[in-house]
Amino acid sequence: MTPASDPALLTALMEAAADAVIIADQHGRIMRANPATARLFGYSEGALVGERVNILMPAALADLHDGFMAHHLATGEQRIIGKGRNVEGKRQDGTIFPLHLSVGRADIDGEPVFIGILHDLTERHIAEEVLARSQRLDAVGQLTGGIAHDFNNLLTVIIGNLELLQMRGADERQRGLIDDALASAELGADLTSRLLVFARKGKLKPVQVDLREQCQDALALLSRTIGARYTIRTDFAPRVSKVMIDPVQLQSALINLALNARDAMPDGGEFLISIADVIIDDDYMAQETDIVPGEYVRLFISDDGAGMTLEAQRKAFEPFFTTKANRGGTGLGLAMVYGFVRQSGGHITLYSELGHGTSFGLYFPAVRDARSAEDAMKVVTSDPIPRGSAEVVLVVEDNPRVRKLSIERIRDLGYRTLEAPNGDDAYVLLQSGIEVDIIFSDLVMPGTLNGYDLAAKVRAEFPTVRILLTSGYASDVVTSKLGGTSDYDVLHKPYRQSDLAERLQALL
Structure with a gap:
């Protein structure tokens, strides 16, 4: 290799790099930036050359950068040279995102030159957030399940003793007190049973069902109770695979979601129930839904109501979290739906925009025999x-x-x-x-x-x-x-x- 080929080699390396690579002088001015840098920060190719590196940093870090550089050049102290650290970057549109930054120094013709390699951590942070949320719900579920189990034991003793008192000839005044106590104990038992559903320790009785038929049954009940101001539409695929679920719990979940939708539309509105087979067979969709690839039946429930804030979306499935505390909300409805779907081997997604409504997606594994599943995957992958x-x-x-x-x-x-x-x-x-x-x-x-x-x-x-x-x-x-x-x-x-x-x- 001749010295004349070095610039060409550098250009080839810069263009081939998947991560952003920036070369800057001692004044922090960008001398070269590879195409990956332009894509990462949202600039057109070549637009960054001649700009200060501060342009790629949030204001707080940009204000400190020149001081860091001056300190290093004056003292030679290498706080970050040759090391990697997590920082934040700023795109051209002003959005802030996480980065891993590695900085190196070289002296060329007696002048210091700094090389920065930047790796986008957005997807890693998303994956960590999804994992943390799942682990938090699992931990809350285990704790909830243990507490609910212990309360069930206590309530069994309380209800049993109250019934014994009732049978042993209590007078009229005592019977009234016993009846009130029994009613309260039964409410407590109902609460613990709902907590056990969230904890995925409920007693499900799964059977093979057609989701369309189950939804029609639930709609027959809802149409009489939800009110004339609300319109329910359905969009069912002509052919849908069977699923193994507990019909009673499914109808309970549908009613919970429908009543949530009603509460989000106090002045009336429309919600839609959609059912269709889906095949999750690529990394992108699995990443969006956090679902193991395979064949599923997807049940969508959408409304055009008030929508949910990002904070409410993050906590929506946690027990006792509610935005309707002043209207008697317990915060257990969505927690029960989440627990039922997960215990059924499925997954639930939530999409919402403030002012434009909310959509829940319930994914249940499709029931197929080995041959039909194999044929279905052939159809998907043949073209x-x-x-x-x-x-x-x-x-x-x-x-x-x-x-x-x-x-x-x-x-x-x-x-x-x-x-x-x-x-x-x-x-x-x-x-x-x-x-x-x-x-x-x-x-x-x-x-x-x-x-x-x-x-x-x-x-x-x-x-x-x-x-x-x-x-x-x-x-x-x-x-x-x-x-x-x-x-x-x-x-x-x-x-x-x-x-x-x-x-x-x-x-x-």
Whole structure:
């Protein structure tokens, strides 16, 4: 290798690196940044050269950076040189995200040069958060189950003694006191039985059932009790696999979710129940749902009510957490639903947007014989996933984690990507003259333009651009609220990579 080939080798290494690599001078000015850096921080390629590295840091760290550099150059003290540490980065759109930073120093022609390698920790943090939440619920479940079991023993003694007193000829006054005590003890027993369901120690009686039939039975009861101001719609697939569940617990779960939906719509509204088979067969969907790949029957319950805050979503399945304490809420309804689904071998997901409603997804393992399961997987894997040819997809999504995942999925399919955090920014990008083949946009976003509004503007002003919308709701229960129509294709979250690939190809 000749010295003349060194710059070419450096360029090849920089471009091949999956992590961000930045080379900066002693004044913190960026001399080189590889393509992965531009993608990670949301800049166009080459835009960072000449900028200060502070531009990639949150304000608090950016203010301290120059002092760190001056101290190192003056003293030679190596606090972080040659070491790695976790820090935060700032993208061009202002979003803050976690990074692992390693810094090295080299002296070239007597001048110090600093090399930074940055690895995005977003996905790791998400996985750790999901694991921590699952472990917390498991720990709470074990504690709850033990307490409920002990209380059941105490209540058995209390109820037994009260019944003995009742049978031994208590007078009228004593019978009244005994009846009140028995009623309270029975309420306590009911409470502990619900806690045992959350702890996954309830006594389930699973049988093979069709979810559609079970839902129809529950709806017959709900339609008489939920009130005339509420509309219940159903969207059942014509063919659905059987599942092994306890029908009584399923109906209890459905009623709990429906009553929650009603409470979220005090002035009336609509909720929808959707049932269909799904096959989770790729890493992306498993990551979104935290489910082991396989065949499932998915039951979606969506409403167009008030929605939930992020804090409420994080605690929704914990026992005794409630946003309705002033209205008599106990905080056990969703905890029971969670425990029942998990004890049935399934999983539950929650998607909500403030002001636009909530959607729960209940996934139950499909019951199939070995041959039919094998045939189903052959059908799924027989056709190759269609790929793009470097067409440009503009990803419009306000959730940074979802936006990053969507970009990864689309790039894996052979497309190039641009991104915008909301409909307003996406419209500005289009007006600036950028070339886009497809817009892949969420429906519910902050700002003046929701997904439908953006789609309408694109159709009117940029007719050659194709549009694919996506929603976390079971079906578009928020269409009327957003002023949309059924004219646009909507891909419902969570979706498989093959579903995304086929929809994108169909548009082209």
